[in-house]
Amino acid sequence: MNWISVQLDFRKIFIGDLSFDFAAEIMIRTLLMFSMVLLVLRLTGKKGVRQLSIFEVAIIIAMGSAAGDPMFTQDASIFVSLIVFAAIIILYRLITFWASKSEQFEKVIEGEPLYVIEEGRFTLLDDHSHTFAKDEFFAEMRQASIEHLGQIKTAILETNGNISFYYYTDDEVRYGLPVQPKVYGKKSVQIPLPGMYACTYCGRTEKLEKGPAHCPSCKKNEWVTAINPVRIT
Ligand SMILES: [Zn+2]
Known part of the structure; x- marks a missing residue:
């Protein structure tokens, strides 16, 4: 195959099967998901994110896909993400609770100075x-x-x-x-x-x-x- 014969379908790359209706839906989905992410981050009790421990980075990564996908994926429901977020918060609270009880456990999760x-x-x-x-x-x-x-x-x-x-x-x-x-x-x-x-x-x-x-x-x-x-x- 000659490289010149490779034709890029720019319309497909940039627009795909996006309709005007779904574009409007994306706006609303993004607004909802963004508010939810803010709420979840507030619930973790963190004041800021200048420096994150490995444990906190793991939380952010876990949230990333659950937060982003429903913004632009037509068949991803926001309720599913809500369950993921709830699970992450419960896990976060449990782990920080155990870490406050056991120094050994804290070392494993957060590392040590x-x-x-x-x-x-x-x-x-x-x-x-x-x-x-x-x-x-x-x-x-x-x-x-x-x-x-x-x-x-x-x-x-x-x-x-x-x-x-x-x-x-x-x-x-x-x-x-x-x-x-x-x-x-x-x-x-x-x-x-x-x-x-x-x-x-x-x-x-x-x-x-x-x-x-x-x-x-x-x-x-x-x-x-x-x-x-x-x-x-
Ligand atoms: Zn030396």
Whole structure:
């Protein structure tokens, strides 16, 4: 078959068998479903959706099809969606109730907060059971005006994806791994001059001499010049 012979039926793609009557019906269906989605979301008791936990994302996905299909599918009845919504709310309420009763259950459903940085170094990396996107984390640090890891005493990755930072006071700030791309990007396996360097993998800082060096903590060998400015807020 020649590709030129493929004819696209644009009328079918864009209009299909849509009639004027059904177009008007879609307006009403959308209005109804939209109001129902708003109501359901209000009933979950959430104030906003800046960050969602995995459990809440699951709820949204479950609602998505039940909410969207009746808007434009002629034979999808709104009552069926109503049953789905009711089931989702009951499930949501039950799960949040159990989670408030059992810490173990809450951990399974929501995950648990993870220590990412302790005393200016990445600690989560030692634990291979977690997938952890370091570049995303660097972006978070930059948004909190953090210049290097030596400013951070502790960082905790919360279950909703937010990160809580606890800072060193100005006189506690130590040398640390820089997080700005231009500075972090200057990593090298050869130490050019004696001085303070930070391991680009785990953030451990060491006083190093010229030449190659391995990190005593993570055994990696890429280094970048460590910096120690205090935090400006
Ligand atoms: Zn290291």
